[in-house]
Amino acid sequence: MNTVLNLLDRKLYLERYPVKHQHKSLQAWDAADEYAMKYLDELISNDEIKALEGRTLVLNDDFGALSIWLHEYKPYSLSDSWVSHKSAKVNLKHNELSIDDVTFVTSTDELSTLVNQPLKLVVLKLPRSMAYLQHQLIQLQQVIDSDTTIIACGKVKSVTSSVIKLFEKHLGPVKTSLAQKKARLMFCQYQGLKESLPDPTLIEDSAVSFKLLNLANVFSREQVDVGARLLLKQLPDCNQQQVIDLGCGNGILGIQTLLNNPEAHLTFVDESYMAVESARQNLMNAQGHTDNASFVVSNCLDEVLMKQRSFADHILCNPPFHQQNVITDHIAYQMFNDSKKALKPGGQVRIVANRHLDYPHKLNRLFDGHDVLASNSKFSVMACIN
Numbered sequence: 001m002n003t004v005l006n007l008l009d010r011k012l013y014l015e016r017y018p019v020k021h022q023h024k025s026l027q028a029w030d031a032a033d034e035y036a037m038k039y040l041d042e043l044i045s046n047d048e049i050k051a052l053e054g055r056t057l058v059l060n061d062d063f064g065a066l067s068i069w070l071h072e073y074k075p076y077s078l079s080d081s082w083v084s085h086k087s088a089k090v091n092l093k094h095n096e097l098s099i100d101d102v103t104f105v106t107s108t109d110e111l112s113t114l115v116n117q118p119l120k121l122v123v124l125k126l127p128r129s130m131a132y133l134q135h136q137l138i139q140l141q142q143v144i145d146s147d148t149t150i151i152a153c154g155k156v157k158s159v160t161s162s163v164i165k166l167f168e169k170h171l172g173p174v175k176t177s178l179a180q181k182k183a184r185l186m187f188c189q190y191q192g193l194k195e196s197l198p199d200p201t202l203i204e205d206s207a208v209s210f211k212l213l214n215l216a217n218v219f220s221r222e223q224v225d226v227g228a229r230l231l232l233k234q235l236p237d238c239n240q241q242q243v244i245d246l247g248c249g250n251g252i253l254g255i256q257t258l259l260n261n262p263e264a265h266l267t268f269v270d271e272s273y274m275a276v277e278s279a280r281q282n283l284m285n286a287q288g289h290t291d292n293a294s295f296v297v298s299n300c301l302d303e304v305l306m307k308q309r310s311f312a313d314h315i316l317c318n319p320p321f322h323q324q325n326v327i328t329d330h331i332a333y334q335m336f337n338d339s340k341k342a343l344k345p346g347g348q349v350r351i352v353a354n355r356h357l358d359y360p361h362k363l364n365r366l367f368d369g370h371d372v373l374a375s376n377s378k379f380s381v382m383a384c385i386n
């Protein structure tokens with residue numbers, strides 16, 4: 001992994017968390033970050049923006065590069081990703097900076113209660129989800145004014161006309177930069193509109209016996225995922241047992257398991273704050289309490305394994321194949337390895353995955369074989385016993 005960013009006269013050491021599971025070709029910043037950093041440096045050195053201390057906000061910083069670049073202004077860093085925040089904290093340390101240089105804000109925090117005077121500078125890395133972008137633009141209306149400098153950055157292909165229209169609708173007029181190394185910047189002038197946040201989406205689907213509410217950045221927020229649909233038909237009988245829903249999203253798999261087995265205990269785990277919050281609200285709505293459940297925001301099972309190992313009877317997993325904008329299998333592999341550590345002897349992990357992925361080999365090596373419980377033309381549900 002390339003870990004040294006040399007830019008202008010500065011040198012930063014930046015890793016993607018967790019280092020040991022990452023592909024060597026990936027690095028912790030991209031051309032859009034570099035473009036924004038260069039532009040910001042110019043603005044600041046020309047005195048075009050001032051008094052930034054405590055009045056700077058970075059949104060969706062992938063691994064901390066932008067927040068660290070702006071660390072002397074004590075920025076807020078808002079993200080839906082536990083992994084992004086953790087990476088930024090680790091990278092602050094690597095660069096011998098204080099963790100207190102950045103105030104970390106999660107996507108489920110009330111931003112307007114944390115920021116008590118209008119921001120001077122907002123740097124927004126474009127997220128993948130349009131619904132989440134819309135949520136963030138409306139959220140920004142509470143903490144900016146017409147003097148706020150607003151810069152968005154992303155890959156050229158993510159600066160689409162719909163993205164520009166969304167900024168214009170919720171904030172104000174937009175100008176775009178020329179492309180540089182396939183990245184582009186957007187500059188936006190806030191016009192003063194104030195709106196309330198859109199309601200979460202609500203799905204009703206015969207695949208589950210309850211309604212699913214999804215906050216803005218939750219996976220498959222408009223419909224039940226095809227893989228989840230197949231795994232829902234293969235849920236375990238597990239009353240009085242310990243079950244983990246790993247990468248729980250809105251909690252669809254774990255909640256249906258609990259409704260079928262009300263005396264089980266479910267641990268819902270996801271690295272997205274909005275996912276875990278959606279799972280919590282969905283379970284509350286489905287059974288009126290959450291007494292038989294725990295909710296953990298974590299990279300795979302990092303935070304769970306720190307407290308407990310060899311305790312789970314069942315793990316349900318519909319693994320992700322993205323980290324931010326990059327397609328990757330390293331998260332699924334960490335999920336399989338962590339599952340092995342969390343399962344008690346004889347415990348079982350059930351995984352649904354696209355059939356073209358090379359998971360069976362990996363699982364065979366880790367668990368001494370696997371069974372296929374169900375499959376269709378695209379997906380299969382595999383079970384491995386510890």
Ligand SMILES: C[S@@+](CC[C@H](N)C(=O)[O-])C[C@H]1O[C@@H](n2cnc3c(N)ncnc32)[C@H](O)[C@@H]1O
Pocket residue numbers: 083219220225227228246247248249250251252253269270271272275298299300301318319320321331
């Ligand atoms: C394919 S979705 C499955 C969601 C839900 N279980 C379902 O079946 O619809 C994968 C989930 O893994 C989560 N995820 C991604 N990276 C993760 C990580 N490093 N640790 C924990 N969860 C992660 C995503 O936020 C997403 O909710």
